[in-house]
Amino acid sequence: MGGTDKLAKRKSRGQLNAQERLDCLVDPGSFIEIGLLGASGVFKEDEKRTPRDGKLVGFAKIDGRDIALVVNDFTVAGASTSATNSKKMAHARRTATEKGMPFVHVGESTGARLPDAMGSRGMGSLLGNDPTQFRRSRETPWAAAALDTAFGSSAWLCCCSDFAVMRKGSIMAVSSPRLVSMAIGEQVDLEELGGWRIHADFTGLIDRFTDTDVEAMQEIRTFLSYMPSHNMELPPAREPAPDATQDQEAILDILPEKRTQVYDMRKIVEIVVDRGSMFELKPRFGRAAVTALARLGGKPVGVIANNPLVGAGALSIDAVRKIIDFQVLCDSFNIPLLRLIDTPGFVVGKDAERKGAPGWIMNMMNATSFVTVPCITVIVRKAYGRAYVAMGGGRHNDEMIAWPSAEVSFMDPTFATTIVHGVKPGEPGFEAALAQIRKNDEVWDMATIFSVQNIIKPRETRDYLIRMFDVYRSRRGAGVGKHLLQNWPTSY
C-alpha cells in the first residue's frame, strides 16, 4: 500500500484501508491475489511509487462461493485509473463474466490518473480501448461500494452494478468539487454535489446507506446471499429458521378497515416473508413503491409493492424507475417476483406530464411485459387503471390472487360516479350511484370470470405463496428465465 504515513493518517481519521475492507468483505483466508507486482507502466519513475498500481484485485469467497473483486487502495495515487490497473480490473471482470461468478468493486478513487491520461497519446493509451468495459449484460451479479471519495470509475461502477452501497459521509460524483467549480465557475458544496442524501432522495443510484465501512461490506455480503453466482442457475435456498413464520393474523392489525386510511405496506411485507429476511432497496427514493429482496420458505423472492403511506401509493416517476430497476434485477437473476397492489394510479398533473409521465409509464409496461421469472400478484386493496396492469395485473403474472379488501376498477369510485352518472358529491342521486359503483368494484365479479385466480384471506397468503412459487419455480427451464431485460440500461 501507499506507505506507513498515509496508512497512519487514515487510521487516525477512523478510515479503514484497502486490506481491512477486503478482510471485512470476504471469507477469512479465501483471497487469492492477481497482479501483486503490477505498477504504473507509463512513467518509469512512478513504478516504485505505485505498488499494485493502487488496486487489490483477485478472487475470494463470500459464504463459500467464489467472487472476483477489486478493492481500491486510495493511498496509492488515489487509486486513480491507469494503464496497468485497467488491465487488472478488466481481467477480474472478464473472468467473472466468462466463468460465472459475481463481481464486486469496493470503490474509493479520484478518477483517471493524471498526467498519464493527458493529451492524445494519453487518451489513446488509457481510455476506450476495452469495448466491453461498460457493456453491462448482467450475466453475473455486480455489487459496488462508494466509500469516502468515489469519483470516476468508483462512481461508474456503482451505476453499472446491480447493487450499490454508500457509507454516509462519502461523496459519489462524476468529478471532484474543485474540478466542477473550475468548469462551471461557482463553488460547489461536497455534500450537495454527491453526498449520501442526494443519492438516497434524488438520484436513486445507490441502494443502501451505512454508518461504517464494516457495515457497507456486510451489506454486499447480504445482497449476494440472495443472488445466484450467474444467470444460468437459481438463487441459493437456505433452510428457513424454525421461527421464520410469523403470526399472519397480525396483517389485519396493519391493514385498515377504512378505505380512506393509509398504512405502511413494508410492515405487511415483513410479516408475509421469512422473519428478518426483508432487504429493502432504495428505501428513500420513489417511496410510493417498495422494492425488496426477501425469502419465502428459505427461497429468495423479489417483492414489489405500492406503499399507500406515501402519496396514497400513487406511482411517481421515481417510483416507476425504481420498480423497473428491480424488475431488471430479478428477471436477470432468476428471482421470482411477488407483487402487492394497492395503488389509486399514477401521479398525474402538470409536473408529472412535464417530466414525461406517459413515456415512463410505457417504460414500466415494457419492462413488466418482458419479465419471464415466476410472478405472483396479490391485490391488497386498490387496483385502478393502467397502474394496476403495470403492477403485474391482468395477465402480467403467472397467478393473481386478491384479498377480500380488493377493489378493482378503471378509477376511484367517487370520480367514476361523477363521470359516469354526471352527479357530483352532495347532489341528489350521488350516494346511490356511488354505492352501486362501489359494489361493482368488489373483486368477486373478477373471480367469477377467472380474471383473478383466487380470493384468499390475508393470513393464508404466506402458505399460498410458498406453495405456488414452487409450482412455477423449476419447470422445463429449471427456473432459469429468458433474461429479456438483461441489457436494459443501468440508469436513465
Added chain:
Amino acid sequence: MASIEIKSDITGNVWKVLKSPGDSVEADEPIVIMESMKMEIPVTSPERGVIKEILVKEEQTIAEGAVVVRVEV
C-alpha cells in the same frame, strides 16, 4: 447538522398540521396530514430531527413537489 426539505408526494389539501417549529420528530413520524384522492396521507420526516419551518397551513391546497417542511437533521 444538515437541513432537509420534505416535499409533498401528491397534490392535495392540507388537512392537519400536527407539529410546530422547534418540535422534535422521529423518522417516519407524521408532521402534516394531507387529504388527497379521498385519502388521509401523512407527510413524514425520513430522519430524526428538529422542525425548522412549516411552510403550509391547514386547508391550503398544495401541488406535488411543494416543500412542506424543513427539518434540521
